[in-house]
Amino acid sequence: MSATLFAVQTLNGLQLGILLFLIAAGLTLVFGVMDFINLAHGVQYMLGAYLAVAGYGITGTFWGALLIALVGALVVGLLLEVLIFRHLYDRDHLDQVLATFGVILFLNEAVKVVWGAAPLTLPMPDLLSGSVEIMDGLLYPVYRIGLIVTGLAVAVLLYVLVSKTRAGMLVRAGATNAPMVSALGVDIRRLFMLVFGFGTMLAGFAGILAAPILVVEPGMGDNLLILAFVVIVIGGIGSIRGAFLAALIVGLVDTLGRGFATDIAKLLLSPSAANDVGPAIASMLIYILMAGVLFFRPTGLFPVRGG
Amino acid sequence: MHFTPARLSRELLGALVVFTLFAGLPVLADLMGDTFIVFFTIRVMVFAIAAVSLSLILGYGAMVSFGHAAYLGVGAYSVAILAEHGIWDVTVSLPVTLAVCGLFALVTGAISLKTRGVYFIMITLAFGQMAYYTATSLSAYGGDDGLTMWGRTEILGSTALGDRTVFYYVVLGCLLACYLIARMVVASRFGRVLQGAKQSEMRLRAIGIDPYAYRLVAYVIAGMMAGLAGALLANAAEFVSPAYMSWHRSGELIVMVVLGGLGSLLGAIVGAASFLVLEEVLSHFTQHWRLIFGPFLVLVVLFGRGGLISLLPGGRKND
Numbered sequence: 004m005s006a007t008l009f010a011v012q013t014l015n016g017l018q019l020g021i022l023l024f025l026i027a028a029g030l031t032l033v034f035g036v037m038d039f040i041n042l043a044h045g046v047q048y049m050l051g052a053y054l055a056v057a058g059y060g061i062t063g064t065f066w067g068a069l070l071i072a073l074v075g076a077l078v079v080g081l082l083l084e085v086l087i088f089r090h091l092y093d094r095d096h097l098d099q100v101l102a103t104f105g106v107i108l109f110l111n112e113a114v115k116v117v118w119g120a121a122p123l124t125l126p127m128p129d130l131l132s133g134s135v136e137i138m139d140g141l142l143y144p145v146y147r148i149g150l151i152v153t154g155l156a157v158a159v160l161l162y163v164l165v166s167k168t169r170a171g172m173l174v175r176a177g178a179t180n181a182p183m184v185s186a187l188g189v190d191i192r193r194l195f196m197l198v199f200g201f202g203t204m205l206a207g208f209a210g211i212l213a214a215p216i217l218v219v220e221p222g223m224g225d226n227l228l229i230l231a232f233v234v235i236v237i238g239g240i241g242s243i244r245g246a247f248l249a250a251l252i253v254g255l256v257d258t259l260g261r262g263f264a265t266d267i268a269k270l271l272l273s274p275s276a277a278n279d280v281g282p283a284i285a286s287m288l289i290y291i292l293m294a295g296v297l298f299f300r301p302t303g304l305f306p307v308r309g310g
Numbered sequence: 311m312h313f314t315p316a317r318l319s320r321e322l323l324g325a326l327v328v329f330t331l332f333a334g335l336p337v338l339a340d341l342m343g344d345t346f347i348v349f350f351t352i353r354v355m356v357f358a359i360a361a362v363s364l365s366l367i368l369g370y371g372a373m374v375s376f377g378h379a380a381y382l383g384v385g386a387y388s389v390a391i392l393a394e395h396g397i398w399d400v401t402v403s404l405p406v407t408l409a410v411c412g413l414f415a416l417v418t419g420a421i422s423l424k425t426r427g428v429y430f431i432m433i434t435l436a437f438g439q440m441a442y443y444t445a446t447s448l449s450a451y452g453g454d455d456g457l458t459m460w461g462r463t464e465i466l467g468s469t470a471l472g473d474r475t476v477f478y479y480v481v482l483g484c485l486l487a488c489y490l491i492a493r494m495v496v497a498s499r500f501g502r503v504l505q506g507a508k509q510s511e512m513r514l515r516a517i518g519i520d521p522y523a524y525r526l527v528a529y530v531i532a533g534m535m536a537g538l539a540g541a542l543l544a545n546a547a548e549f550v551s552p553a554y555m556s557w558h559r560s561g562e563l564i565v566m567v568v569l570g571g572l573g574s575l576l577g578a579i580v581g582a583a584s585f586l587v588l589e590e591v592l593s594h595f596t597q598h599w600r601l602i603f604g605p606f607l608v609l610v611v612l613f614g615r616g617g618l619i620s621l622l623p624g625g626r627k628n629d
């Protein structure tokens with residue numbers, strides 16, 4: 004458990020946390036404002052990555068891919084909103100779970116048909132390839148640092164958008180009491196669409212950022228979706244601040260847990276038992292965390308909606 | 311309103327038709343010389359048990375459990391792990407399976423039921439994921455790859471379950487028993503409290519009933535039933551794997567219940583059968599059957615309120 008290893012794992016944890024935040028931000032806004040549970044949010048992340056690969060094929064540069072994928076993710080998101088999701092806002096959560104589950108099945112399979120089941124990769128931009136030495140004997144890839152910085156910048160931007168602008172005020176008001184906002188003459192449908200489009204674009208953005216360091220494959224969004232749900236439930240549904248903190252906590256706990264659970268288990272158990280128990284505990288940590296948080300605070304750390 | 315004579319007799323008639331079909335199927339399959347359909351129908355009935363158990367809490371108690379597949383898996387693993395240690399007899403494995411699933415449901419239910427709505431959906435999902443990851447880490451029992459059972463559960467030393475037809479009728483018997491138990495639960499005072507809590511918890515509290523304990527008991531019953539389905543599934547496949555507990559499977563179980571019709575136990579059976587038949591038929595046409603099934607699901611949600619059971623002649627309208 005050297006200091007270098009710990010530093011690397013912490014940075015990796017931050018990086019996962021940032022990706023989770025980008026996905027969870029959209030999810031928690033959509034959920035908070037529209038009371039709409041969107042399981043298909045994870046496939047938006049996957050689509051972002053795939054569109055980036057396709058965009059790279061067309062333009063040959065990372066930045067071109069970024070642009071095409073962002074626009075593509077937004078268009079797909081809005082299309083889904085108009086065609087399907089908009090008809091589900093008044094339904095109960097069960098209907099929403101089912102319909103968006105259907106969308107997941109379709110898009111995961113569609114991606115397989117279009118791009119094949121084999122994993123794809125997206126090359127890093129030249130500008131950000133290579134590594135820097137952050138501390139003695141620790142080289143860390145520039146791209147990954149860039150990812151963390153970008154994520155933090157987006158978080159700040161979101162914070163300003165949500166807490167300082169008029170649109171953000173409406174979003175917050177919508178999360179607290181949507182019918183009242185509507186009664187005050189705000190076009191709530193348009194607000195919904197704006198929030199939804201923005202949220203899917205953020206998820207797509209996360210997918211694009213992840214594409215150069217993870218493999219691009221069908222179903223890649225499913226696990227992150229579950230993690231993102233854990234994040235927004237811990238953070239309190241509808242709260243950007245909660246999502247940000249919870250995303251970092253979940254990212255760090257998960258990564259550090261995977262890195263060190265076996266070592267810690269070895270302090271208490273025999274080495275062979277520790278090798279069995281360690282990884283299991285590591286993958287369960289965040290769920291235990293979530294169950295614990297919900298047990299003591301049934302509406303998360305930063306509840307938005309009253310009652 | 312759930313017990314008008316007309317509806318009761320319709321449900322009775324429907325149940326009679328469904329169970330007669332199930333009972334007659336092996337004979338028919340024998341005549342046609344088709345063994346696949348018997349194996350397939352065993353699978354259908356196993357999932358029908360799981361769907362009935364979920365329908366009990368989802369349809370009557372409005373508890374949207376997104377981790378119900380965990381019980382399927384816990385039941386399956388209980389049987390398989392006992393078998394791995396040479397304990398095959400039903401007199402041990404069945405009580406152990408039911409006890410383990412009941413306990414798991416009691417503990418996770420006690421925590422989950424403190425939350426409401428979407429938080430409940432998510433916390434049950436979290437417990438399902440915990441069970442899933444536990445199974446993948448059981449390296450002594452196959453870990454990710456799953457565990458093969460070299461045979462089937464024995465009944466007092468007899469290996470009668472190895473016979474396809476006998477096993478078929480045992481599964482059918484279990485399904486019938488679970489259906490009847492669920493019916494009794496729903497029709498009892500206990501069941502009325504459960505449905506009352508779904509309609510208005512506040513009114514229920516106003517007349518002095520705290521629904522928490524009722525929900526918890528229903529949750530445990532459903533968990534044990536799904537555990538039984540898991541035990542049968544392990545026997546049917548003679549194999550268990552963590553995939554039994556993946557969250558996709560939990561989603562599919564919800565699909566089965568809603569496809570058949572919420573608030574109808576028979577609907578759950580019809581839903582499970584339709585889901586599996588649809589999957590089988592579509593995957594026959596194309597390996598990309600999900601391309602068709604996904605949109606189908608969306609359409610069912612958007613336009614088919616009330617589920618398949620309401621499409622039957624004289625079926626109830628969604629209220």
